[in-house]
Amino acid sequence: MTRSVVYVIGSLGKGGAESQLLMLMRGLPKGEFAPYLFVLEAVGPLRSTLESTLIPIVDGGYDSRAAKPLKVLQLLRASWRLWKLLRYNKVSVVHGFLPLTNLIAAVVGRFANTSLIVTSRRALNKHQDRMPGWRYLDLLSSHLSHVITANAEAVRDDTLRREGGNPAKMHVIYNGLDVKPLHKPITHRVEMRRVLGLNDSQVVVIIVANLIPYKGHSELINAMAQLLPRFPDIRLLVVGQDRGVGATLKRQADSCGLALAIQWLGLREDIPDLLAAADIYVSASHEEGFSNSLLEAMGAGKPVVATNVGGTPEMLAQGKLGLLVEPADADGLTKALAVLIDNPEMRLQFGQMAADQVAAQYSVDEMVKQYLMLYRGGLDK
Numbered sequence: 001m002t003r004s005v006v007y008v009i010g011s012l013g014k015g016g017a018e019s020q021l022l023m024l025m026r027g028l029p030k031g032e033f034a035p036y037l038f039v040l041e042a043v044g045p046l047r048s049t050l051e052s053t054l055i056p057i058v059d060g061g062y063d064s065r066a067a068k069p070l071k072v073l074q075l076l077r078a079s080w081r082l083w084k085l086l087r088y089n090k091v092s093v094v095h096g097f098l099p100l101t102n103l104i105a106a107v108v109g110r111f112a113n114t115s116l117i118v119t120s121r122r123a124l125n126k127h128q129d130r131m132p133g134w135r136y137l138d139l140l141s142s143h144l145s146h147v148i149t150a151n152a153e154a155v156r157d158d159t160l161r162r163e164g165g166n167p168a169k170m171h172v173i174y175n176g177l178d179v180k181p182l183h184k185p186i187t188h189r190v191e192m193r194r195v196l197g198l199n200d201s202q203v204v205v206i207i208v209a210n211l212i213p214y215k216g217h218s219e220l221i222n223a224m225a226q227l228l229p230r231f232p233d234i235r236l237l238v239v240g241q242d243r244g245v246g247a248t249l250k251r252q253a254d255s256c257g258l259a260l261a262i263q264w265l266g267l268r269e270d271i272p273d274l275l276a277a278a279d280i281y282v283s284a285s286h287e288e289g290f291s292n293s294l295l296e297a298m299g300a301g302k303p304v305v306a307t308n309v310g311g312t313p314e315m316l317a318q319g320k321l322g323l324l325v326e327p328a329d330a331d332g333l334t335k336a337l338a339v340l341i342d343n344p345e346m347r348l349q350f351g352q353m354a355a356d357q358v359a360a361q362y363s364v365d366e367m368v369k370q371y372l373m374l375y376r377g378g379l380d381k
Contacts, residue, residue, distance in 0.1 A: 002031055002032060002033065002034050003032065003033050003034070003092035003093065003375075003379065004033075004034050004035075004036060004089055004090070004091040004092055004093070005028070005033050005034070005035050005036070005091070005092065005093040005094075005095060005375070006035075006036045006037075006038050006058075006082075006085060006086060006089075006091050006093070006094045006095070007021055007024075007025065007035060007036070007037050007038065007095050007096075007097065008038045008040075008082065008094065008095065008096045008097065008101040008104060008105040009021060009037070009038075009039055009040070009096075009097045009098065009101050010039070010040045010041060010062075010098055010100060010101055011039060011040065011041045011042075011043060011044045011064075012039060012042060012043060012044030012045065012046040012047045012050065013044045013045065013046065014044070014045050014046060016122070016175070016292040017097050017098055017120075017122050018044075018046055019292070020122075020151075020175055020176065020292075020367075021037075021097055022046065022049065022050065022053075023176055023178065023364050023367070023368075024176075024367065024368060024371055025037065025053070025055055026053060027364060027365070027367075027368035028368070028372070029372070033093075033372075033375065035055050036055070036056045036057075036058060036085065036089070036091070037050065037055055037056065037057050037058065038058045038060060038081075038082050038085060039057060039058070039059060039060060040060040040062040040075075040078050040100075040101065040104075041059075041060065041062045041063065041064055042057055042058075042059035042060070058081065058082075058085055060074075060077075060078030060081055060082065061074060061077055061078055061081065062074045062075060062078050075104070078104070079104055079107070079108050082094075082104065082105075082108045082112075083108050083111055083112050086108065086109065086112035086114050087112045087113075091112070091114055092114070092115050092116060092379055093114070093115070093116045093117075093118060093375055093378075093379070094108070094109040094112075094114045094116075094117055094118070095118040095119075095120070096118070096119045096120060096141070097120050097122065098120070098122065099127060099134060099137070099138060099141075102119035102120065102138070102141040102145075103137050103138075103140065103141040105117065105118075105119060105141075106119055106140070106141040106142075106144035106145050107140070107141070107144060109144070110144050115378075115379055116146050116147065116375065116378040116379055117144060117145050117146050117147070118145065118146065118147045118148070118149060118374070118375075118378070119141050119142065119145040119147075119148050119149075120148070120149045120150075120151075121148060121149070121150045121151075121155050121156070121159050121170075122150075122151050122155070122289060122290070123155065123289030123290070123310075124154065124155060124158045124287060124288070124289050124310050125138065125158055125159060125162055125163075126287060128162060135162065135163065138163060139163055139165075142159075142163060142165055142169070143165075145169065146169075146378055147169060147171060147374060147378055148165075148169050148170045148171070149170070149171050149172070149173050149371075149374070150170055150171070150172050150173075151172070151173065151174060151175050151289065151290040151311070152172065152174065152289060152290040152310065152311025152314055152315075153172055153311070153314055154289070154290075154310045154311040154313075154314060155172075155289050155290065155310070155311060156170050156172050171370075171374055173367060173370040173371060173374070174290070174361065174362055174366075174367065174370075175290055175292060175295060175362060175367065176362060176363060176364035176365075176366065176367030176368070177292075177295050177296065177299050177358055177362050177363070177364065178364050179299040179300075179355075179358060179359060179363075181272045182272045182275065182296060182299045182300040182301075183300075184272060184273070184276040184300075188273070188276045189276050189277055192273050192274065192276050192277035193277050196237070196263065196277060198235060198277065201233055202233045202234070202235050203231060203233060203234050203235070203279050203280070203341050204234075204235050204236075204237060204277060204278045204279050204280070205224075205234065205235070205236045205237070205278065205279070205280045205281075205282055205337065206236070206237040206239065206274060206275065206277075206278035206280070206281055206282070206297075206302075207220060207236070207237070207238055207239065207240075207281070207282045207283070207284065208239045208240060208271060208274075208281075208293040208296075208297070209239075209240045209283070209284075209285065209293060210240040210241045210242075210243050210267075211238075211240055211241065211242045211243050211244070211245050211246045211249060212243045212244075212245065213245055214285060214286040214287055215240075215284065215285050215286075216283075216284025216285050216286055216307065216327065216328065217238065217245075217249050217284065218249065218252060219284055219328055219329065219330040219333055220236070220282055220284045220330075220333060221249065221252050221253050221256060221258065221262075222256070222330035222333075222334075223330045223331075223333035223334040223337060224236055224253075224256070224258055224261060224262070225256035225257065225258060226330070226331075226334045227334055227337060227338060227341070228257070228258065228261055230338070231338075231341055234261065234341065235261055235262070235263070236258075236261060236262045236263070237262075237263050237265055237274060237277070237278060238262060238263065238264050238265060239265045239266070239267075239268050239271065239274060240266070240267065241266065241267040242266070246264070250264065271293075271296060272296075272300065275296065275297060275300040275302060276300070278302060279302075279303075279347060280302065280303055280304075280305065280337065280340050280341070280347065281294070281297035281298075281302040281303070281304050281305075282304075282305050282306070282333070282337070283297075283304065283305075283306035283307060283312060284306075284307055284327075284333060285307055285309055285310075285312075285327065286307070286309065286327040286328055287309055287310060287327075288307070288309045288310035288311065288312055289310050289311055290310070290311040290315070291310075291311070291312065291315070294306060294312065294315060295315065295358060295362060297354075298315065298321070298322075298354035298355065298357065298358045299354075299355060299358040299359075299362070300355070301351040301352060301354065301355040302351055302354070303322060303323075303340055303346070303347040303348075303350035303351045303354070304316065304321070304322030304323070304350065304354060305322065305323045305325065305333060305336040305337055305340065306322055306323070306324060306325070307324070307325055307326065307327040307329075308324045308325065308326055308327065309327050312324070316354075317357070320353075321350060321353050321354045321357055322350055322354060323336040323339065323340065323350075
């Protein structure tokens with residue numbers, strides 16, 4: 001008997017949660033589980049990709065541009081549409097993916113008498129600090145859920161610390177990664193460097209993170225300023241969308257004499273190609289749940305310098321697969337980068353160990369297997 005699973009998410013942007021959800025839905029065994037996707041606002045760049053998979057998409061009718069009172073009414077209408085989907089299709093599992101859709105999935109799932117309600121914690125719960133009222137909404141969604149997933153032990157621990165609850169309800173399922181697009185021939189490195197105006201003697205550092213204060217770009221710029229006199233051939237690729245601090249960071253870089261040492265590449269779709277051109281990956285965040293960008297860099301075999309926050313120490317096996325530094329510590333970044341720049345053999349060793357770990361622990365097949373075990377176990381009780 002085929003069981004229906006309805007996934008509930010806010011929009012169809014190309015975020016980490018959306019990408020993970022797409023891989024999960026594609027990986028469900030046909031004949032056992034049939035996925036539906038319920039989207040509050042069914043617009044975004046993933047729409048065409050999802051339509052090509054023939055997975056049914058149900059639009060909640062929400063409009064993020066609407067006035068606040070109208071948004072409340074639209075959320076109520078979306079909840080009603082979700083209830084009808086769950087009841088009329090005799091859905092076995094409803095699975096929410098982010099805070100708002102966790103709440104909607106849990107509440108509506110209970111009213112629809114859905115057999116298994118799953119909600120997800122996919123980052124540290126910092127939204128509760130910014131909007132304290134959300135803690136009570138998260139508590140409600142957790143109470144109504146049969147199962148809660150977290151994508152890192154750090155995320156699980158943060159949730160239990162903030163909210164208490166039953167630890168047996170929470171299951172850690174790590175993100176999956178398709179490593180095939182990351183495996184580039186050695187000639188690709190040469191070609192990408194030519195395109196970027198880089199030569200083979202330069203040591204290229206890359207950071208893939210939107211330009212947001214907590215992502216740590218400022219400390220990395222200061223580290224680059226300290227490294228440049230000693231390593232004049234070092235170069236930095238900054239990849240990510242400007243979220244309001246780009247001009248400030250560029251002024252900081254110019255004042256440090258780094259105008260020629262940094263390339264600001266903006267939002268890019270060719271991350272595997274850019275990783276192929278790089279020698280070292282940096283994650284300088286002050287806070288992090290489970291970084292998909294860091295996971296991609298590890299899968300591509302890049303040695304990593306990363307801050308000791310959130311789920312990052314888990315990914316790097318507490319520093320055995322890369323160098324960990326404390327957050328907001330430019331001197332720590334400087335020292336760790338200098339170690340890797342000075343030791344090409346260490347870079348190769350870290351990169352190979354990281355790639356092996358990703359292949360073993362973070363494959364898409366392993367992620368899907370863990371979710372299937374969760375669904376089967378919850379439905380067969």
